[in-house]
Amino acid sequence: MDDQPRLMHSHTGVGMAGHPGLSQHMQEGTGGTDGDGRKQDIGDILQQIMTITDQSLDEAQARKHALNCHRMKPALFNVLCEIKEKTVLSIRGAQEEEPPDAQLMRLDNMLLAEGVSGPEKGGGSAAAAAAAAASGGAGADNSAEHSDYRAKLSQIRQIYHTELEKYEQACNEFTTHVMNLLREQSRTRPISPKEIERMVSIIHRKFSSIQMQLKQSTCEAVMILRSRFLDARRKRRNFNKQATEILNEYFYSHLSNPYPSEEAKEELAKKCAITVSQVSNWFGNKRIRYKKNIGKFQEEANMYAARTAVNAANASSHGSQANSPSTPNSWCFYSDTNGYSFCVHIFSLFYLRIKSGGVVLFCLL
């Protein structure tokens, strides 16, 4: 009963900080009993604060309890929370909404693509596909390397997941700890739930930045692993003979304009079991190397021209042929040192004599 008016009084005093009467009292220092009493109060509070550490725990608890139980406490607390929110939260509240981090998304996508962060699967299909592509579709002979690669990848994966779990656990622990602490303090300090929320989001942001570092280093590890095991340049494999023949056939039958369209590239890629970019690489290399030394490729050019001619002949004589028109088994191809190419049909008396990419003779034996 004695407490309440004093509290009310001091509250009013705070609320009327700009009141001339109050400042006058402060400046006067000495004088009226009213001013003295207030000064006494402030002095008391200061004294209490200064000696708070000297108090016994029980005493402090009792004081705290008394404070918490005060009738005006909730109302005052709400007012303080409101003021705090208006002054502090409104300033920083605006830029709370953070856009989804592009860098983080990239890392996530990569980890998913490499089969590190996604669901467990037989070695990561994307990586396996990349490996198969890098090996020129040949496969089989480097399966040992692949299993080694997969083992290393799953090792990275395991480390990544345990670390991630550790971080998450630590984050949760820390969050609940801080929340409990703030909740506890919110009974005596003006801490609104919104502020607790804010603090939690700050903690989460801190931890997610740590997580991002983990993701980054995991990505780096995967990249190093990839470059070690799957770098196509290091693990170059020649295309198989059939693929090379298909590509050469196209090249020499389009020698005047050896630039396959995107569709043609896709078709060739499918036929050769290689990627479209490998087809592009092949044609790029072929064009430049052919141009550099046409003489060297003359023989090859003749041979493929002969094949094309034979195919055309076959097509026209037999109508449409279902079985592999590119390399008819019944034809044999030869070339001599003069740059002539021959192809002989084993059941007939025809042969082709070819030079410089064109059919010179087509005659009976």
Added chain:
DNA sequence: CCTTATGATTGGCC
């Protein structure tokens, strides 16, 4: 082991 062949990469150009 040296040379050649060949698929991939890189930097510059348009």
Added chain:
DNA sequence: GGCCAATCATAAGG
């Protein structure tokens, strides 16, 4: 973004 030219790095052959 495709192409060229130079280059790299490995495969293959002798």
